[in-house]
Amino acid sequence: MIKKIMVIEDEQILLRALNVELLSQGFEVLSAKDGETGLRLIREEEPELVLLDLILPKLHGFEVLKALKSDEKTKDIPVIILSNLGQDSDIKKAEELGAAGYFVKASTDLSELSNKINKILT
Amino acid sequence: MRGRWTNLILHTSASIYKRKNNVAVSYASRSIFDVFAVIFLELFLAVISFPLYLVSKGDSAKGKSQYKIRRIFTLSFLIVILIVWLAKLILMVGLPLYFDSRHFTVTTENKATSQAAAQSYLLPEVYNTQLDASISIPTVEKISAEKSGGLMVSGLGKAGSKIVVNIGKTQNETASEFNNIKIYIVNADKSGNWTLETDVKVFNLKPGQYWLQAMAYDEITGKKSDVSSTQYFEITQNLYDRIISRADIYLNYFMIAFVALGIFSIIILI
Numbered sequence: 001m002i003k004k005i006m007v008i009e010d011e012q013i014l015l016r017a018l019n020v021e022l023l024s025q026g027f028e029v030l031s032a033k034d035g036e037t038g039l040r041l042i043r044e045e046e047p048e049l050v051l052l053d054l055i056l057p058k059l060h061g062f063e064v065l066k067a068l069k070s071d072e073k074t075k076d077i078p079v080i081i082l083s084n085l086g087q088d089s090d091i092k093k094a095e096e097l098g099a100a101g102y103f104v105k106a107s108t109d110l111s112e113l114s115n116k117i118n119k120i121l122t
Numbered sequence: 123m124r125g126r127w128t129n130l131i132l133h134t135s136a137s138i139y140k141r142k143n144n145v146a147v148s149y150a151s152r153s154i155f156d157v158f159a160v161i162f163l164e165l166f167l168a169v170i171s172f173p174l175y176l177v178s179k180g181d182s183a184k185g186k187s188q189y190k191i192r193r194i195f196t197l198s199f200l201i202v203i204l205i206v207w208l209a210k211l212i213l214m215v216g217l218p219l220y221f222d223s224r225h226f227t228v229t230t231e232n233k234a235t236s237q238a239a240a241q242s243y244l245l246p247e248v249y250n251t252q253l254d255a256s257i258s259i260p261t262v263e264k265i266s267a268e269k270s271g272g273l274m275v276s277g278l279g280k281a282g283s284k285i286v287v288n289i290g291k292t293q294n295e296t297a298s299e300f301n302n303i304k305i306y307i308v309n310a311d312k313s314g315n316w317t318l319e320t321d322v323k324v325f326n327l328k329p330g331q332y333w334l335q336a337m338a339y340d341e342i343t344g345k346k347s348d349v350s351s352t353q354y355f356e357i358t359q360n361l362y363d364r365i366i367s368r369a370d371i372y373l374n375y376f377m378i379a380f381v382a383l384g385i386f387s388i389i390i391l392i
Contacts, residue, residue: 013167016174017131024124084139106136110129 003121004028004047008038008064009082010056014105018051018082021110025118035059039067042074048121051113052099054083054090062093069098078120082113127170134167206376254345260285260316260336265355268319275318275334279310280347283338287318291332310338331356 005027009015015031022029030045032038035056042050050068054061061083068074078100083090086104094102101116141163144156260279268274279285290303310316333354338347 011135013131013171013174014135017128017171020124020174021128084136104136105132106140108132110132111125 002026002028003049004030004045005049005051005117006038006042006045006047007031007051008033008035008056008061009051009053010034011053021114022117025114027117033057035061035064039064042068042077043071046073047077049100049117050077050079051117052079052081054081054085054094062097065094065097065099080113080116080120082108131167131171131174134163134170138163138167251339252345253348254340254343255348257283257338257340257345257347258314259347259350260310260338261350262334262336262353265334265353267357273318273320277316277336278314279316279336279338280340281310281312281314282342283310283340283347284308285310285316285318286337286339286346288335289320289332290334291330329357 005022007015007018007022007029009018009031010033012033015033019029019031030041030047032041033056036058038050038052038056039059052061052064056064059067061081065079065081068077068079075098079098080101080103081094081099082103082105084105086106091102100120103113103116138160141156141160145153145160258280260277262275262277264274264276266274273289275287275289277285285308287306287308288303289306304320306318306320308316308318331354333352335352336350340346
């Protein structure tokens with residue numbers, strides 16, 4: 001069965017690049033450019049994993065994470081943060097809110113991200 | 123390969139974010155550097171992410187976003203650069219193949235050339251030799267332009283002699299002002315024919331009026347002929363030459379304006 005991944009990222013180029021990467025690995029990819037749309041789609045589609053940026057229009061990534069973890073329907077969906085923010089405080093906050101992983105864009109290799117996704121989904 | 127490419131996009135995007143934040147908090151030259159760094163990175167990202175536009179994406183963006191506008195603008199800028207330089211290449215290479223690059227008019231004036239004035243521009247070793255009226259004064263048969271920008275002069279003189287040719291550029295119509303004199307020495311063959319071909323690097327023909335004089339020098343006897351009458355010729359540019367010579371300038375001005383517009387647009391979107 002093809003696993004669905006929801007990508008919430010406001011940078012269009014990056015969104016396309018992540019789509020290409022995840023599609024090539026055999027995932028079905030849903031995408032959203034802002035927090036509100038992402039949250040709505042997650043509730044409708046119930047993906048197997050969420051790849052979430054933090055700096056988003058309309059609803060901040062942490063708010064999205066909080067909303068997901070407080071909803072019975074979506075609390076068990078693993079969420080991996082992929083963000084430009086790399087402060088320890090942000091990483092700690094993400095862990096406290098229940099994120100399954102945290103990757104900083106500037107220092108992330110997508111192969112590591114792919115490995116993490118595959119590890120979570122298997 | 124694809125992994126490296128998507129990594130590059132990811133890291134470039136992250137660098138742009140970091141630089142944009144730096145612009146807000148840094149000062150003076152550092153801030154200016156960050157602005158230019160953002161512009162360069164945006165252009166780079168536009169180039170490397172171009173194939174992504176060919177991949178159909180699930181969700182299409184509704185409405186405009188500043189990122190979409192910026193990417194489209196920078197991509198358009200790159201495409202325009204390519205078109206402009208291609209047009210320039212066609213003009214620079216193609217037109218000279220089909221059209222003469224220089225138009226010549228040649229007038230000959232049999233002015234009484236001042237011996238002293240003429241000799242002052244000759245080589246010292248020739249200048250100090252004795253004049254021999256029996257040595258025929260060289261004649262100039264033809265003056266023509268090379269497409270490379272050099273000059274070809276041919277004529278007749280004493281067989282086996284050295285022909286000394288002075289060429290200069292006149293500011294006025296009379297040869298009263300001599301400047302930028304070029305001196306050439308060529309050999310006349312057994313029939314007395316001689317040909318001078320100037321190197322474009324030494325004598326690049328720009329539009330204007332020029333003068334030419336020649337004299338023969340016999341190495342065996344160590345004597346020289348009198349100086350030929352001064353010949354005047356004019357270099358003019360035809361339409362295609364004007365286009366080619368100015369195309370580079372016009373196109374560069376256009377590109378500067380386009381780049382300035384692009385920089386302005388990118389800055390207001392940061």
